[in-house]
Every structure is written in C-alpha cells, then in structure tokens.
Amino acid sequence: MDFYANWLAAPILVPLVFAASALLVARRVTLRQIRVQRSLALVASLLNLAVALLLLYHTLQGQRMVLYAGAWQAPFGITLVADAFSAIMLALTALLGVAVVLYAMGTLDQRQGLNFYPLLLFLLMGVNGAFLAGDLFNLYVFFEVLLMASFVLLSLGGRPSQVNGGLRYVVLNLIASTLFLTAAGVVYGTLGTLNLAQLAERMALAPQSLRIVLAGILLLAFGSKAGLFPLFFWLPASYHTPHPAVTAIFGGLLTKVGIYALFRIFPLLFPELLSSWQPLLLTVAALTMLTGVFGAMAVTTIRRVLSFHVISQVGYMVMGLGLVASGNQLALGFGLAAGIFYIIHHMIVKTALLMAGGAAELTMGTGRLEPGYLGGLAKRAPALAVLFFVAAFSLAGIPPSSGFVSKLGLLQAALDAGQWPIAGVSLVVSLLTLMSMLRLWQKGFAGPAKSDTFPLRTPQPRLTLAPIALLVLASLAIGIFSAPVFGWAQTAAAQVLDREGYIRAVAPRADIPRLWAPGEEH
Amino acid sequence: MPELYLALLDRILTPVLLLLAVIFLLAGHNAPGGGFIAGLVVASAFLMQILARGDAFVRRLIGPYLQPLMGAGLLIAAASSLAGIGRYGQFFEGVWWQLQLGGRAWEFGSPALFDIGVFLVVSTFVTSYLLELSRPAKEGGRK
Numbered sequence: 001m002d003f004y005a006n007w008l009a010a011p012i013l014v015p016l017v018f019a020a021s022a023l024l025v026a027r028r029v030t031l032r033q034i035r036v037q038r039s040l041a042l043v044a045s046l047l048n049l050a051v052a053l054l055l056l057y058h059t060l061q062g063q064r065m066v067l068y069a070g071a072w073q074a075p076f077g078i079t080l081v082a083d084a085f086s087a088i089m090l091a092l093t094a095l096l097g098v099a100v101v102l103y104a105m106g107t108l109d110q111r112q113g114l115n116f117y118p119l120l121l122f123l124l125m126g127v128n129g130a131f132l133a134g135d136l137f138n139l140y141v142f143f144e145v146l147l148m149a150s151f152v153l154l155s156l157g158g159r160p161s162q163v164n165g166g167l168r169y170v171v172l173n174l175i176a177s178t179l180f181l182t183a184a185g186v187v188y189g190t191l192g193t194l195n196l197a198q199l200a201e202r203m204a205l206a207p208q209s210l211r212i213v214l215a216g217i218l219l220l221a222f223g224s225k226a227g228l229f230p231l232f233f234w235l236p237a238s239y240h241t242p243h244p245a246v247t248a249i250f251g252g253l254l255t256k257v258g259i260y261a262l263f264r265i266f267p268l269l270f271p272e273l274l275s276s277w278q279p280l281l282l283t284v285a286a287l288t289m290l291t292g293v294f295g296a297m298a299v300t301t302i303r304r305v306l307s308f309h310v311i312s313q314v315g316y317m318v319m320g321l322g323l324v325a326s327g328n329q330l331a332l333g334f335g336l337a338a339g340i341f342y343i344i345h346h347m348i349v350k351t352a353l354l355m356a357g358g359a360a361e362l363t364m365g366t367g368r369l370e371p372g373y374l375g376g377l378a379k380r381a382p383a384l385a386v387l388f389f390v391a392a393f394s395l396a397g398i399p400p401s402s403g404f405v406s407k408l409g410l411l412q413a414a415l416d417a418g419q420w421p422i423a424g425v426s427l428v429v430s431l432l433t434l435m436s437m438l439r440l441w442q443k444g445f446a447g448p449a450k451s452d453t454f455p456l457r458t459p460q461p462r463l464t465l466a467p468i469a470l471l472v473l474a475s476l477a478i479g480i481f482s483a484p485v486f487g488w489a490q491t492a493a494a495q496v497l498d499r500e501g502y503i504r505a506v507a508p509r510a511d512i513p514r515l516w517a518p519g520e521e522h
Numbered sequence: 523m524p525e526l527y528l529a530l531l532d533r534i535l536t537p538v539l540l541l542l543a544v545i546f547l548l549a550g551h552n553a554p555g556g557g558f559i560a561g562l563v564v565a566s567a568f569l570m571q572i573l574a575r576g577d578a579f580v581r582r583l584i585g586p587y588l589q590p591l592m593g594a595g596l597l598i599a600a601a602s603s604l605a606g607i608g609r610y611g612q613f614f615e616g617v618w619w620q621l622q623l624g625g626r627a628w629e630f631g632s633p634a635l636f637d638i639g640v641f642l643v644v645s646t647f648v649t650s651y652l653l654e655l656s657r658p659a660k661e662g663g664r665k
Binding site: 005006008009013016017019020021022023024025026027028067069070071078115118 | 616
C-alpha cells in the first residue's frame with residue numbers, strides 16, 4: 001500500500017478537526033465567536049472539497065484506493081475503500097457543504113447560529129465516513145454519527161414543532177438503524193466477518209435462505225433511510241420544520257446515503273438478487289415516485305412540496321438499481337450508471353431548490369401557498385425567482401438542464417430492458433413534477449407583489465443567492481457537458497459491479513474461521 | 523436543600539470515583555479500563571455533585587468549559603491518529619515515545635493519547651447530558 005492512501009482519512013479527519021476547533025471557542029455566545037466558527041466552517045468545507053476532488057481525480061482512472069487504519073490488514077482492522085462511486089458522492093457532498101455554509105452565512109440568525117457550524121461539520125464527517133466505509137459495522141457507525149448530528153440540527157431552534165419533527169425523525173430512523181444492526185449481527189454470527197470484500201466472497205457460499213433474509217432486512221433498513229415506499233413517512237414529518245439551511249442540506253444529502261448503501265451493498269453482496277428481485281425493486285421504485293409526487297400535490301407549504309419531491313426523486317434512483325441486471329443493446333450496467341447520474345443531478349438541483357424555497361419563505365415570512373400568503377416574489381426578488389425557475393425546470397426534466405439528460409438515461413435503460421410499465425410511470429411522474437413546479441411558480445412567484453409582508457429576517461441577498469446560483473450553474477453545466485459526466489457515472493457503475501476487482505483491491509486474508517463448511521447446507 | 527447523607531456520601535465518594543477514573547485511564551488499552559470507562563466514572567462523580575449540591579453549582583463550576591473540553595478531546599484523538607502518518611507513513615499506526623526522566627525511561631504511546639481524547643469527550647459529553655436532564659422543567663408545558 002502506498003502513502004497516498006492516507007488521503008482517504010482526510011474526508012473524515014478534516015470535518016472532525018475543524019468541528020472540534022469550532023467547539024473550542026463555544027464557551028460563550030458572542031458574535032465574535034460565532035464569526036470564528038463561521039470562518040472555520042468555510043475553511044473546512046473548502047478543504048473538504050479540495051480533498052474530495054483529489055480523490056475523484058485519482059479514482060476516475062479506474063483504480064481503487066484502500067486504507068488499512070493502523071496497518072491492520074483486512075478483515076481485522078478498519079478498512080476505508082474509495083472507488084469512483086464513493087469519490088463522486090464525496091465530491092457532491094463537499095460541494096453541497098460549501099454551498100450550505102455560504103447559504104447559512106446569508107440566512108442564519110447570528111444567535112441561532114451557535115453550534116450550527118460544528119454540527120454541520122459533524123454531519124459531513126458522518127456522511128463522508130459512510131461513503132468510505134469498507135465494512136458493514138463502520139457503515140453502521142457512520143450512519144449513527146450522521147443521525148445524531150442531524151437530530152440535533154433538526155431541533156436546533158427549540159420550537160415545539162421542531163422538537164416534534166425531530167423526535168419523529170430520530171425514532172423512525174433508530175428503528176431502521178436497529179434493523180441494520182440486527183442484520184450486521186446475523187452476518188457476523190453466521191459468516192464470521194463484517195468486511196465487505198470478505199463478505200462478497202463468503203455470501204455466495206451461504207445458504208440461500210440466509211441470503212434472502214439478510215437482503216430483506218438490509219433493504220428495509222436502507223430503504224427506510226432512503227425514504228422508499230412505504231417507509232418514507234418520517235421525511236415529510238420532519239423536513240419542513242427546521243431552519244431552511246438545515247432542510248437544504250438534509251434534502252440534498254441524507255436520503256442519498258441510504259441510496260448509496262443500497263447501490264454498494266446489493267451489487268456487491270447479492271448480485272443474483274438484482275435479477276430475481278427486479279420486479280420488487282421496480283415496483284418499489286414506481287410506488288415511491290407516485291406517492292412522492294401525489295403527496296407534493298396535496299400539501300400547501302413550499303418546503304413541504306419540495307420535501308415530497310425528494311421522495312419521488314429517490315424512486316428514480318432505485319429504478320436505476322432495478323435495471324442493473326438487464327441490458328440487451330446497451331452496455332452492462334447502463335441502468336446503474338443512469339441511476340448514479342441521476343444522483344449527481346438530484347443532489348445539486350434539490351439543494352438549490354430547497355435553498356431558493358427557504359429564501360422565499362424567509363423573505364415573505366411564510367411558506368404557505370394559499371392565496372394571501374406567498375405571492376408576487378418575481379417582482380419582489382427577481383434574481384431569486386430566476387434561480388428558482390431554472391432549478392425547478394431542471395428538476396422537472398426540461399432540456400438543456402441536467403434533469404433532462406438524467407431522465408433520458410433512465411428511460412433508455414428501461415426501454416432497453418423491455419420494462420415498459422416503469423418507463424411509463426417515470427414519464428407520467430416527470431409530467432406531474434412539472435405541473436407541481438408550475439403550481440409553486442404560480443402560487444409563490446407570479447402575481448402582483450404584496451405590500452404587507454412580515455419577513456422573519458431579511459436574508460443577506462448576495463450570500464444567500466451566490467450558493468443557489470453556483471448549484472444552478474452546476475446543474476446547467478452537467479446538462480450541457482453531459483457526455484463526460486455520464487462517462488464518470490459509467491466508470492463508477494462498472495467499478496460497483498466489478499466484485500472481483502473490489503475483493504482483489506481490499507485483499508482480505510482467508511484464514512479466518514467460519515461457522516460452516518462450504519457446500520454444506522444448514 | 524440536599525439531604526445530609528448525600529452531602530456526606532459526596533465527601534467520601536467523589537474522591538474515590540476520581541481516583542478510580544485515573545486508575546482506569548492508566549490501566550489502558552488492553553487491560554479492562556480505558557478512556558471510555560474512565561470518562562463514565564468521572565461523569566458519575568459529577569452526577570454525585572449534581573445530587574448533593576444541585577445542578578446550578580455544577581453548571582457554575584464547569585458549564586462553560588464542557589464544549590471546549592469536548593473539542594479538545596476530539597482534537598487530541600485526531601492528533602493521535604495522525605502520529606502514525608508522521609512516524610511510519612501509516613494512518614492510525616501506534617507510535618511510542620520514550621522520555622528519560624529521573625534515571626528511568628518512561629514510555630508513552632499514541633494509543634494512550636487516543637484514550638485521553640476519548641476520556642475528555644465521554645466525560646464532558648455525559649456530564650452535559652446529565653446537566654441538561656437536571657434542568658428544571660419550564661412552567662407552562664405545551665406552547
């Protein structure tokens with residue numbers, strides 16, 4: 001192993017060190033200390049982005065990076081693994097981190113700001129760690145780190161509605177974590193290891209009943225984290241209550257960690273289930289899309305509408321996972337590549353939309369869409385309206401935005417696999433998404449400007465709009481230069497599907513006892 | 523006012539608990555003990571103080587320092603993970619330093635440093651949790 005593998009620790013260490021330094025000054029609440037925390041968070045998020053881009057540059061050439069902490073060989077020690085998929089997710093997380101720190105500087109009330117930045121950095125540390133974890137237990141640990149940080153972020157304002165939403169969030173997520181931990185326990189009890197590479201070797205030898213039970217529990221656990229049908233109910237209960245900066249990073253980031261775990265675990269450990277469970281995965285995807293988009297039509301505040309769209313979009317990503325197994329004309333793994341491309345598009349656009357919606361809410365003092373509340377923002381805040389418009393059309397899939405290319409990729413994969421129903425559902429859902437975005441525009445932005453508003457706090461326009469503009473431009477750039485970005489997604493998908501390469505890169509030692517002999521049925 | 527027997531117990535138990543915490547911390551990484559356990563023991567000493575002298579006293583005593591100490595603990599733990607890169611080019615590799623003092627060689631390792639970091643984080647985190655739990659409920663309840 002080479003020295004450069006040590007860089008894999010940086011995405012975890014950089015947020016940790018800066019969050020800890022930000023806590024050092026948290027002795028009293030003064031404006032000066034909050035300013036120190038803000039600058040520490042800005043430096044940390046920029047450093048994090050630099051490290052993530054470095055890892056992306058290394059892994060896009062098709063190699064994997066492996067770090068054995070403390071030189072303990074796999075499967076004994078903590079193994080960190082990065083391939084192109086992990087690096088893409090790390091880079092997106094880091095980009096969203098920078099954007100949200102800027103947005104929080106523009107919108108966050110100074111007094112509320114105490115410990116927002118350290119908590120955000122702890123959240124980034126948990127997410128980064130989950131993307132790098134090379135074994136099931138550390139994946140669980142980093143899920144818990146991000147769950148704890150996100151729980152405190154959700155209830156940061158201390159209003160009863162926020163504590164209420166935070167409690168639902170934490171209880172339902174802890175149930176999912178318990179399921180995950182149960183699965184990890186069963187894996188360790190039967191297969192004698194938690195290292196993903198060694199599990200990939202041994203899972204094929206395990207009895208089929210065990211494989212199905214484990215895959216089922218893990219699908220429930222990750223599906224709940226990802227907000228899949230019918231386990232999504234914690235998401236609309238909690239996402240609209242916290243500060244807009246918190247909603248923006250949650251909507252962009254958190255469900256995608258669950259999706260990442262599904263994309264990582266299923267092709268690696270249960271490759272044969274991807275074809276035999278294809279109907280299940282595609283049904284879940286279709287129902288998730290439909291319930292999300294219908295839910296968005298029924299609710300009447302801007303951030304609730306956008307939260308329901310998070311659910312419906314997650315369905316598209318699972319559709320990519322469901323289409324892995326089949327590929328007649330197109331390259332193998334085209335469906336997975338389309339799913340990964342969809343994640344790239346979605347994380348950027350959804351965060352931009354939630355930021356714009358939150359800024360609208362802060363400017364007008366309300367997020368309600370009924371007549372007499374929100375309205376006329378196009379005249380009052382034209383720059384914000386333009387950014388919202390572009391992001392909304394990107395989400396709905398209008399060319400030349402990234403949304404168009406990503407939906408086209410999934411549609412192509414579905415038609416190639418002969419899965420007509422899911423292709424039809426995805427088309428209908430994107431039409432309904434467009435309608436929902438038009439409804440938001442008509443209720444919130446069109447119409448005469450209102451004179452009697454009660455803004456919660458006037459956001460600083462430049463710091464609030466700059467990150468939204470950055471993300472919207474990124475979305476347009478991905479749409480226009482879609483060929484190279486899709487190439488990265490294909491590299492990532494090929495690496496995710498290449499189980500042999502993963503096992504060889506991690507190279508777990510084989511002399512660990514297992515509880516049954518190969519070929520023997522229990 | 524706290525009960526008399528609590529005040530008495532506090533006088534006896536708190537030094538014992540603190541001494542026990544030091545022993546656990548030094549007992550180290552491989553033997554039973556370590557930073558996590560020692561941190562819990564120190565937090566239980568603070569719990570003793572909360573029961574005997576009230577939460578306001580403890581909050582005045584260390585309240586503002588809890589979060590900075592938590593940060594310092596995390597920084598120490600992170601530094602111990604980086605020591606291995608500095609010496610061997612390997613993240614989290616254990617490093618041992620020797621110190622000649624009083625005609626004897628004293629050994630000190632980066633795992634112990636990690637334990638001290640964990641000790642600081644656990645003791646301050648659990649103490650701040652206990653302080654938050656002992657805060658009297660606000661009047662009025664639902665808002």
